[in-house]
Amino acid sequence: MPTGIFLTFDPWINWGWLSSHVPLFEDALQQHITLTAIAILGGLVLSLPLGVAAHRWRAFRSPVLAVSEIFYTIPSLALFALLIPYTGLTVVTAEIGLIGYSLLILVRNVMVGLEAVPPDVIDAANGMGYRPLARLLRIELPLALPAIIAGIRIATVTTIGLVTVTALIGLGGLGQLILEGFIENFHTPLVVATVLSIALALVADLSLAGLQRVVVPWARNT
């Protein structure tokens, strides 16, 4: 009896439904943030050494970039289907995908940042007696920070969008609600979760921009 009517007059936001389902959105948002944070931190932990290696040893460069590029082209559905026999429907499966997808941006920015360090600064550091590791940690990486943070910003915003694909394996954060709204042709979860996801991306990007101002005050113009 009510069927077609509900489809036709489904409002963009059904406030009554929304008010009784707030915890659903809180949990989804929390999961979304957690999945994104692990992906970016894990991506950084991997891409810092990879980017440094690619910068220092030319032979590493093409393979490192090629692997991160090829990984980016693997469809998430195929990747998850391949991983499930080993890692199941877990955060690990999701993060292998998300961290892998973040590498393309992060590794490249670490490398570009290191390459932009002026040669005379390196000469000066050498002249002051810095050994390679100390020079990397105290001179090169701090100078590469603007580029690295710019990479983190891009990677964070794309990952916030990408997290939704992990709904395929029962995670997905806000993606779970977007999927539910889509398959039920129900606007409220679809619209609210999409708006939350966009808001999250904006807040994350602005916070990272703020962090950049604090950490690298000399690079105000980026």
Next chain:
Amino acid sequence: MIRNITSRWLVAILAAFLVVATACGGSTTPGTSKGTLTVGGFNFPESSILANIYGQALAHDGYTINYKLLLGPRPIIAAAIKAGSIDMYPGYAASELEYYNNSAGEATSDPAATTATLNTHLQPLGLVALTPAAAVDANAFAVPQATATEYSLTKLSDITPAIASQLVFGAGPECPTYKFCLPGLASVYGLHFKAVKTLDTDGPLTRAAFKNGSIQIGLVFTTDADLKGLGLVVLQDDKHMTAADNVVPVVRQAAASTEVTTVLNSIDGKLTTADLISMVDQVANQHLDAAAVATTWLQQHNYSS
């Protein structure tokens, strides 16, 4: 100065990492539970309802239940149960059989025989299909009311080859190779359509294609309560090509104890197609929660979970 700021920044990142890592830690609470079972479900409302019915009945019986719902297409759910990430999921006898036998075309319109054949394929995988319910979510083929009127169609055999050559057909990506979809329409009814569009299996893409007129015939589920509301007419399968897609729980053998089997079989003994239609309507169209709809059904059938 720079060193100070950098190290402070690193400490902040490490701290954030630790917080996140602890937040992700396990939170299992062992109690007087008979054991923990994870119930999976497909990414359509009916599957969430069925998963909740099975899960809540088992919870009522003393098991601790985790849910993994809205999982991607069948390859994901099959990989998940093989890997032990889920212990069971609500399957459909013929569709499961044709998935696990790689579309060998062994399914028939007999649910018991189809389930028995399914079990010969599940056995080596450490899985088992229990007793199928009377409830069927069969694939059916629908046309818009206007098309039905134009060609006076009420059953599939009303479509002559000449009519078929004017209709665009839409269904999910598996349809062209699935015995009970396009190959069946060709071999049983002799139908070859003007074009075939790859959409989804009775999902939003198919609905949209019907609405904007880009398809004139498409695959739908018999348990959809909103077909009439959408102005779609299901054509009767008068030559009985449709396979027995009765609801059947697929369970890991390790989880299929006598007690679990008894609970699930008693559910399947009571579940009817009419129940499915009404529950799917409540979730998909009236936007009630699948868990609440499942609870109501269980209460009506003497499980007060």
